[in-house]
Amino acid sequence: MDLASLYSTLDSYYSVDEWWPAESSFEVMVGAILTQQTNWSNVTRVIEDLRRWDLLSPRSMSEVSLETLEELIKPCGFYRQKARYLKNMARYLWMHYPSSVDKLFSKKLDETRSELLALKGIGEETADSILLFAGRKPVFVAATYVSRVLRRTGVMDSDSYSEIQDFVHSELGSDPETYSRLYAMVVELAKEYCLDTPRCSGCPLNDQCSFSVRP
């Protein structure tokens, strides 16, 4: 199948409005780091704790002690690394964009992306999810799930992040809303059916998928 039919098939099965709920860009950025290799339900709990502690702002998060932050984010795993990444990001944003984090997104896209990638703990996928879900920029997130789903459906076979991203950019136009919906739907699909050990029974793609090993 091709990418357009994958999109429309998924679109008729999933509703992904408000898929990444957040009250601010900073909250999206915090979630993007916390969710790395981590179940989203744990992220939700921790975000709510951070909100209760009033830590969902660059200023407050850069001022809280590392030890406190570590304890609060512990349920998300890799908590020592992530606590340092979060505090460093918060300090950077507070120093460079004291008026509003959203100033970060008002420069050229490539510059914003490079700036994000320069921060420890923010790799390509995290940078792009921030650009897409916080900045509403036309950048597709070529996550591991995406390469897996594209390969098994026969849409595209590649492990290269930039190749996959370029492919989607060239096939789907440049509407951020389309990118975020596709990404969300692919994640929902993959979590349920397209695991390392696949469970194809009940998959909405059914016979449109070219995956040959069907348990």
Added chain:
DNA sequence: ACCCAGGTGGCCC
């Protein structure tokens, strides 16, 4: 007990 999770940095070749 097992597998999985909305990856990244550091190191190596």
Added chain:
DNA sequence: GGGCCACATGGG
């Protein structure tokens, strides 16, 4: 450019 490993908790 890629391959490997540590990082760590919690859910199904």
